Amino acid sequence: MLKRIAILGGGAAGTMVANRLAKRLYKELKSEQVEITLFSKDENHIYWPGYLFVAFNLDDPESFKKREKELLNPSVKLQTEEVNKIDLNNRTLVLKSGASYQYDYLVIATGSEYHYEEIQGYDSVVGFYDEIHALKMRETLNSFSGGKIVVNIARLPIRCPPAPAEGTLILDDILRNRGIRNNSEIIFTTPINMIIGIKEAHALLINEFEKRGIQFVPYFTVASVDPQNKVIESQEGDKIKYDLLIGVPPHSGAQVIKASEIGDRMGWVPTDKYTLQVKDHPEVYAIGDATDLPISKAGATADFESYIIVDNIISDLRGEKIKKTYDGSVMCFAAAGLGKATVFRFNYTIPPNPPTPLDTLWWVKLMYNKLYWDITARAIL
Amino acid sequence: MSSFKIYKRLDLTSSSCAGPIGELSGVMDEVNPGEAVEVIVADEATKKDIITWANRRRFKVVDQGQENGKFKLLVGK
Numbered sequence: 001m002l003k004r005i006a007i008l009g010g011g012a013a014g015t016m017v018a019n020r021l022a023k024r025l026y027k028e029l030k031s032e033q034v035e036i037t038l039f040s041k042d043e044n045h046i047y048w049p050g051y052l053f054v055a056f057n058l059d060d061p062e063s064f065k066k067r068e069k070e071l072l073n074p075s076v077k078l079q080t081e082e083v084n085k086i087d088l089n090n091r092t093l094v095l096k097s098g099a100s101y102q103y104d105y106l107v108i109a110t111g112s113e114y115h116y117e118e119i120q121g122y123d124s125v126v127g128f129y130d131e132i133h134a135l136k137m138r139e140t141l142n143s144f145s146g147g148k149i150v151v152n153i154a155r156l157p158i159r160c161p162p163a164p165a166e167g168t169l170i171l172d173d174i175l176r177n178r179g180i181r182n183n184s185e186i187i188f189t190t191p192i193n194m195i196i197g198i199k200e201a202h203a204l205l206i207n208e209f210e211k212r213g214i215q216f217v218p219y220f221t222v223a224s225v226d227p228q229n230k231v232i233e234s235q236e237g238d239k240i241k242y243d244l245l246i247g248v249p250p251h252s253g254a255q256v257i258k259a260s261e262i263g264d265r266m267g268w269v270p271t272d273k274y275t276l277q278v279k280d281h282p283e284v285y286a287i288g289d290a291t292d293l294p295i296s297k298a299g300a301t302a303d304f305e306s307y308i309i310v311d312n313i314i315s316d317l318r319g320e321k322i323k324k325t326y327d328g329s330v331m332c333f334a335a336a337g338l339g340k341a342t343v344f345r346f347n348y349t350i351p352p353n354p355p356t357p358l359d360t361l362w363w364v365k366l367m368y369n370k371l372y373w374d375i376t377a378r379a380i381l
Numbered sequence: 382m383s384s385f386k387i388y389k390r391l392d393l394t395s396s397s398c399a400g401p402i403g404e405l406s407g408v409m410d411e412v413n414p415g416e417a418v419e420v421i422v423a424d425e426a427t428k429k430d431i432i433t434w435a436n437r438r439r440f441k442v443v444d445q446g447q448e449n450g451k452f453k454l455l456v457g458k
Contacts, residue, residue: 156407161398193430197400219437221406236437264389265411294391296398328395348395 003034003317006093006101008083008256009109010040010068012047012376013288013302017107019379020310022073025317029075034317036075037101039093040068041082047372048129049160049299052335055128055137056170063369071377086260088281105283105313108269110254112159112289112297118250119154121225125247128167129159133247140244141174146183147243150232153190154222155250156197159289159297162334162344164188164248165195165205171246172212173338186213187240189220189232200352201334201344208336208357222247251297253290268292273348274325276309283316285309295348296330303376304329333365341365385417385443385457394423394451401427402434409440409458417443417457428452 005021007014018038028034050064069078079101085094086108093101114130116123126137151168158164168188175181188195188209194202195209195216209216221235225245233239252258253267262278263269270279271291278284287309288302295301308326315322328348335341336357343361346352355361374380389408393401401422408418422428428445435442435456444455 155410156399156403157397158399161403191406192400192402193434194400194402196398197403198396198398201398219434221438264408266407294393294395294397294399294404298398330396330398344398346396351396 002032003104004102005034005036005105005107005313006103007036007038007107007109008086008093009111009254009288009290010038010042010045010078011109011111011288012299013111013290013306014038014040014107014109015045015068015071015377016303016306016379017109017287017309018076019071019073019377020306021313022075023379024310024314026075028317035077037077037079038068038072039079039081039083039101041080043068043080045071045377047369047377049163050369051130051134052128052163052167052170053369054131055126055134055167056141056174057138059369061131061135066373066377071373073378083256084259086256086262088260088262088278088284091283105316106285107309107313108257108278108284108286108290109288109302110257110290112251113254113267114249115252116247116249119222119224121227122154122222122247122249124225124227125152125245125249127247127249128163129248137246144180144244146175146180148185148187148241149244149246150240150242151186151188151246152220152222152232153248156191157297158248158251160332161196161296161298162201162332164190166335167246168214169208169212169337170335172214177338185215187215187217187242189217189222189234189240191219191221193218196344198344198346198352201354204336204342204354204357251289257290264292273328275312275323276305276326285313295328296332298330298332299372299376300331301329304331306379333361333368335362335365384415385455386415387419387455388412388416390419390421392421393427394421402431405431405456406434406438409438409456412458414458417455420454420456421448422452422454425452428454431456
């Protein structure tokens with residue numbers, strides 16, 4: 001009997017799962033015992049960490065965008081009609097047209113969404129979390145001649161958590177290279193007490209900040225931005241005047257999760273931290289940013305998770321009892337300025353031990369921007 | 382005991398880039414007045430950091446204790 005696997009979301013997580021399943025299930029796909037369908041409302045696939053490079057004019061948006069169809073294994077069906085509702089009890093996806101799709105297995109890879117509108121004045125920021133704000137940042141920096149720059153993380157969790165610190169350190173180097181660092185001030189603000197919430201990573205980064213004279217302001221939860229008077233104000237009652245505001249917007253789970261009422265109030269899907277199964281629905285898995293797990297929302301997280309989900313779906317399809325579990329593995333190359341990078345590698349039980357920033361790791365990070373499409377998205381490894 | 386309704390329980394003993402306060406702050410954004418989040422953290426230093434953060438955000442640390450060598454806090458809105 002035909003088994004239908006639905007994957008909801010055409011970002012890094014969904015595409016990896018689809019391609020890894022297709023490679024492993026090629027016999028079953030050929031003999032039409034299995035069907036894999038990926039639902040993505042966007043025909044383009046975005047490599048989101050690339051916008052860090054776009055904002056600093058180190059690369060162009062086109063380098064980080066490809067057609068989803070070109071990335072998917074040809075045996076995976078791509079459905080670009082939007083899914084309006086996930087009906088977990090009836091194992092059904094309801095499409096925008098009203099048509100429905102019944103699945104045997106579902107992988108929820110619906111990612112994060114941004115909400116600049118949640119904070120008054122926040123859409124005036126520049127940044128590196130999407131194309132519009134990255135292009136605005138590139139243009140603003142081009143004519144920037146010095147002044148006070150505030151980097152702000154609005155809320156947590158966010159995707160690619162080291163990115164705000166990476167952007168701050170690259171910015172510092174760019175201002176130095178242009179000879180305007182001496183008449184500039186850089187202030188990093190965040191709702192928490194650390195630059196990144198892992199003490200080993202924070203120790204490395206705070207050392208870099210201190211060496212470079214970057215001011216760190218913890219416990220700053222933005223309440224509003226006044227773009228006319230250029231003031232950012234926190235819920236804790238602090239106000240900072242700025243000349244340039246670089247912002248990381250509030251994130252939430254996808255609209256379809258909220259509309260389907262299958263997530264928490266922020267739209268994150270309740271997920272078992274080891275099996276990655278959605279609570280009370282063993283045939284449904286969640287991956288990447290979409291989960292409510294207290295780990296990092298990053299493509300590397302999804303990469304590690306994808307092997308577990310793929311193995312367990314295949315094991316279930318074949319009637320095998322052995323199941324794999326996710327150990328919380330995360331790995332990311334984090335820029336520590338222009339030309340240097342470090343690496344954060346950790347899991348649920350072992351904290352990271354990041355090496356001193358090296359130029360070779362910077363080149364690895366740049367190379368990975370190019371290799372992502374084949375190694376990760378097309379899942380050739 | 383408190384009159385707060387527990388909205389979520391969070392095990393914050395593992396490493397995460399947002400850190401224990403980052404994960405908790407994300408959940409506190411969705412909590413309604415009269416609700417609380419129960420958190421488990423691995424060490425006393427993190428417990429103290431959470432109390433400092435909660436005071437600054439004007440959340441209430443309703444209850445705290447220790448269980449199997451880990452620290453438990455109930456943070457309410």
